[in-house]
Amino acid sequence: MQSLRITQGRLCPSSPKSVNTHLSFLPIAQLGFAYLFGERCKKASLTLVRTEVGGLGNSRDGLSEVQNGNEEKGLILGAERDETGSVIGFNLISQSGDDGIESPDDVAIDMAEETVDAEGREKAQTRVNLNIVFVTAEAAPYSKTGGLGDVCGSLPIVLAARGHRVMVVSPRYLHSCPEDKIFDNALDLDCHIKVQCFGGAQEVSFFHEYREGVDWVFVDNPSYHRPGNPYGDSHGAFGDNQFRFTLLCHAACEAPLVLPLGGYNYGEKCLFLANDWHAGLVPVLLAAKYRPHGVYKDARSLLVIHNLAHQGVEPAVKYKNFGLPPEWYGALEWVFPTWARTHALDTGEAVNVLKGAIVTADRILTVSKGYSWEITTVEGGYGLHELLSSRRSVLDGIINGIDVSEWDPSSDEHIADHYSVDDLSGKVQCKIALQKELGLPMRPDCPLIGFIGRLDYQKGIDLIRWAVPDLMEDDVQFVMLGSGDPLYEEWMRATESTYRDKFRGWVGFNVPISHRITAGCDILLMPSRFEPCGLNQLYAMRYGTVPVVHCTGGLRDTVQTFNPYAEEGFGEGTGWTFSPLSKESMLAALRLAVKTYRDHKLSWEGIMKRGMERDYTWENAAIQYEEVFEWAFIDQPYVG
Numbered sequence: 167m168q169s170l171r172i173t174q175g176r177l178c179p180s181s182p183k184s185v186n187t188h189l190s191f192l193p194i195a196q197l198g199f200a201y202l203f204g205e206r207c208k209k210a211s212l213t214l215v216r217t218e219v220g221g222l223g224n225s226r227d228g229l230s231e232v233q234n235g236n237e238e239k240g241l242i243l244g245a246e247r248d249e250t251g252s253v254i255g256f257n258l259i260s261q262s263g264d265d266g267i268e269s270p271d272d273v274a275i276d277m278a279e280e281t282v283d284a285e286g287r288e289k290a291q292t293r294v295n296l297n298i299v300f301v302t303a304e305a306a307p308y309s310k311t312g313g314l315g316d317v318c319g320s321l322p323i324v325l326a327a328r329g330h331r332v333m334v335v336s337p338r339y340l341h342s343c344p345e346d347k348i349f350d351n352a353l354d355l356d357c358h359i360k361v362q363c364f365g366g367a368q369e370v371s372f373f374h375e376y377r378e379g380v381d382w383v384f385v386d387n388p389s390y391h392r393p394g395n396p397y398g399d400s401h402g403a404f405g406d407n408q409f410r411f412t413l414l415c416h417a418a419c420e421a422p423l424v425l426p427l428g429g430y431n432y433g434e435k436c437l438f439l440a441n442d443w444h445a446g447l448v449p450v451l452l453a454a455k456y457r458p459h460g461v462y463k464d465a466r467s468l469l470v471i472h473n474l475a476h477q478g479v480e481p482a483v484k485y486k487n488f489g490l491p492p493e494w495y496g497a498l499e500w501v502f503p504t505w506a507r508t509h510a511l512d513t514g515e516a517v518n519v520l521k522g523a524i525v526t527a528d529r530i531l532t533v534s535k536g537y538s539w540e541i542t543t544v545e546g547g548y549g550l551h552e553l554l555s556s557r558r559s560v561l562d563g564i565i566n567g568i569d570v571s572e573w574d575p576s577s578d579e580h581i582a583d584h585y586s587v588d589d590l591s592g593k594v595q596c597k598i599a600l601q602k603e604l605g606l607p608m609r610p611d612c613p614l615i616g617f618i619g620r621l622d623y624q625k626g627i628d629l630i631r632w633a634v635p636d637l638m639e640d641d642v643q644f645v646m647l648g649s650g651d652p653l654y655e656e657w658m659r660a661t662e663s664t665y666r667d668k669f670r671g672w673v674g675f676n677v678p679i680s681h682r683i684t685a686g687c688d689i690l691l692m693p694s695r696f697e698p699c700g701l702n703q704l705y706a707m708r709y710g711t712v713p714v715v716h717c718t719g720g721l722r723d724t725v726q727t728f729n730p731y732a733e734e735g736f737g738e739g740t741g742w743t744f745s746p747l748s749k750e751s752m753l754a755a756l757r758l759a760v761k762t763y764r765d766h767k768l769s770w771e772g773i774m775k776r777g778m779e780r781d782y783t784w785e786n787a788a789i790q791y792e793e794v795f796e797w798a799f800i801d802q803p804y805v806g
């Protein structure tokens with residue numbers, strides 16, 4: 167157990183020394199690159215931290231300002247270059263002449279002190295200020311194919327606002343399309359490093375944008391530049407995804423060491439949040455490549471599982487590509503169950519990146535409590551339930567928040583009219599506008615049901631397909647927005663021509679339309695087979711759109727089935743959950759919702775309002791994340 171001390175009423179991890187003090191020079195050859203830390207660098211860092219906290223000036227104008235020798239910051243930056251001229255490290259030198267040394271612990275304490283106002287009231291938002299590094303394949307608005315992008319685009323901003331120093335590392339995807347301009351503000355840091363994997367030294371470079379208090383860091387490599395989405399194109403998943411995400415992980419591990427963001431680097435004492443399998447090598451690299459050489463001994467890793475169904479499984483022979491020591495093979499070793507093998511001679515030997523992350527991460531989080539239990543069961547564990555059960559003591563679940571400024575019916579720029587819990591009148595205008603836009607009969611009284619999501623097995627799309635002929639016999643309208651499996655895309659188009667007056671299928675990924683459907687529908691259907699958290703039901707409730715969902719994972723945790731008899735007849739609940747996952751139970755729940763909408767207007771309004779009044783802010787989730795961060799630093803790190 168790491169010792170803790172109470173300072174100013176706050177719990178601070180106490181390390182005997184600053185990490186930087188014992189890292190003047192590191193065994194560079196062992197790590198494959200060089201970087202420098204100086205005692206004076208630490209002092210320089212402090213200067214900047216205080217400037218930020220005090221809000222006295224913009225201390226975060228990036229590398230270029232530092233390179234220009236901004237004397238106000240008291241910094242100069244020396245770049246270390248290898249024989250090819252590539253920058254391989256930096257040395258920050260304070261020009262203040264003050265040689266006093268303070269440790270990162272002192273920084274945290276100082277920050278806490280400055281968050282007490284003149285009257286002594288506590289303004290402090292966090293107990294310990296951490297250096298946090300998100301590693302993710304997606305971060306909205308730069309890249310998004312689903313909920314992972316939403317989470318990694320929002321949570322970092324909230325954590326930064328609460329006083330942490332936060333970096334998000336993701337690929338610099340360029341698709342040769344107008345959307346590429348989203349990266350225009352990310353400046354080339356002119357930092358090229360070589361990482362050892364896939365049989366050689368692979369070069370990556372870094373781009374950086376400082377926005378909303380967060381260092382958005384984009385890893386650049388030609389393999390991220392191609393049409394499609396982050397994972398594939400119309401021909402399917404990219405064949406080199408293992409290469410692309412291995413690079414991401416190696417680069418993300420280097421980023422805190424080599425990038426002088428805003429003038430000083432994050433250093434070794436940081437917390438990595440590795441999101442899903444794409445970032446799964448991060449905890450493995452910390453344990454296998456860095457800690458044995460004394461680096462990142464004070465760092466911790468947190469694996470965040472948004473979706474256990476995707477694990478990054480490759481044939482065992484591909485292990486050598488990861489750039490990991492051979493003796494760590496066991497951490498990633500994976501054997502397919504007999505039934506999943508392809509032929510009689512198939513031994514099922516494979517490597518599984520997510521499994522390696524589950525083994526080596528210091529803590530594991532999922533995006534709802536319900537899902538954190540489900541993944542320890544045979545049904546929900548996708549072959550990893552036993553391993554996950556064995557790590558139950560470090561496994562937690564925290565429900566996602568949502569970006570309440572982007573998803574706000576009283577100010578949403580994408581919708582036809584605005585409304586709020588105090589004045590719902592604009593909602594029907596949104597409905598009529600949606601019907602008009604979709605070419606459906608404009609019938610404000612006709613129940614309008616919506617679905618938004620990826621068209622795949624997880625989302626229960628097969629169940630919808632099966633139920634639609636029955637549903638279309640009722641007096642309802644149904645609109646679906648989604649892309650994914652071409653079979654279901656084709657089915658949506660065909661269904662639209664069969665039920666011209668009742669059904670619309672919008673094939674594609676379109677954020678403004680998703681807002682209009684969320685606002686304009688009365689009911690949102692989510693028959694997900696499994697759902698780690700689910701965001702659409704949260705958006706729906708915030709927009710007074712009543713969710714009808716399969717009772718699983720985060721859906722079960724967030725949607726409370728309507729009970730008209732509770733609360734002395736005033737009723738309680740925010741929607742309907744149904745179980746089992748069958749056409750019959752889904753249709754029964756939908757029909758109950760439709761009947762309530764038609765015949766019990768007051769009850770319906772109660773359901774809408776209770777949903778709209780829920781607290782969905784990321785603040786709520788961030789406080790729970792901080793608790794888990796604290797636990798991560800109390801325990802010793804994983805060393806194998």
Ligand SMILES: Nc1ncnc2c1ncn2[C@@H]1O[C@H](COP(=O)(O)OP(=O)(O)O[C@H]2O[C@H](CO)[C@@H](O)[C@H](O)[C@H]2O)[C@@H](O)[C@H]1O
Nearest residue numbers: 312313314472619648674675676677680697698699700701
């Ligand atoms: N065609 C389309 N057009 C526009 N927008 C679209 C769209 N299809 C989907 N979206 C948007 O993408 C996001 C999907 O988020 P979800 O949480 O529902 O699912 P996803 O399965 O991707 O995420 C995984 O990670 C998240 C985050 O942790 C978990 O909530 C979830 O359960 C887990 O499966 C929402 O913002 C939704 O509006």
